[in-house]
Amino acid sequence: MNFYSxxxxxxxxxxxxxxxxxxxxxxxxxxxxxxxxxxxxxxxxFELVLRAVRQAKAMIAFNSMRAVAAENGYMGDxxxxxxxxxxxxxxxxxxxx
Numbered sequence: 303m304n305f306y307s308x309x310x311x312x313x314x315x316x317x318x319x320x321x322x323x324x325x326x327x328x329x330x331x332x333x334x335x336x337x338x339x340x341x342x343x344x345x346x347x348f349e350l351v352l353r354a355v356r357q358a359k360a361m362i363a364f365n366s367m368r369a370v371a372a373e374n375g376y377m378g379d380x381x382x383x384x385x386x387x388x389x390x391x392x393x394x395x396x397x398x399x
Contacts, residue, residue, distance in 0.1 A: 304328045308337070 304325060306318055311330055322328050322342045330338035343351045377385070 305331055305336075307331050307334075 304321055306314075306328055308330060311318055318328060318340075322340050326342050328340045329336050330340060332338075341351065341355075
């Protein structure tokens with residue numbers, strides 16, 4: 303995989319695009335850190351690749367949320383049932399008023 307800076311992309315876009323066509327992918331960096339993934343895709347595969355990238359991003363977000371939840375402590379099944387029961391009781395009490 304090839305890495306290019308944003309400056310490289312600005313000054314040598316055509317050569318970078320040709321390299322991506324032959325190698326399939328490249329990373330564009332900003333201040334030395336990965337910022338953009340560029341992929342070579344065909345017109346026929348565009349929707350499929352876009353869907354796969356979006357799915358991968360969603361999985362990364364889901365795993366990140368799961369890690370945060372693990373740090374903060376999960377609710378067990380009993381705690382979840384207790385919360386549901388309390389919400390149902392509260393709703394019934396409001397309906398009586």
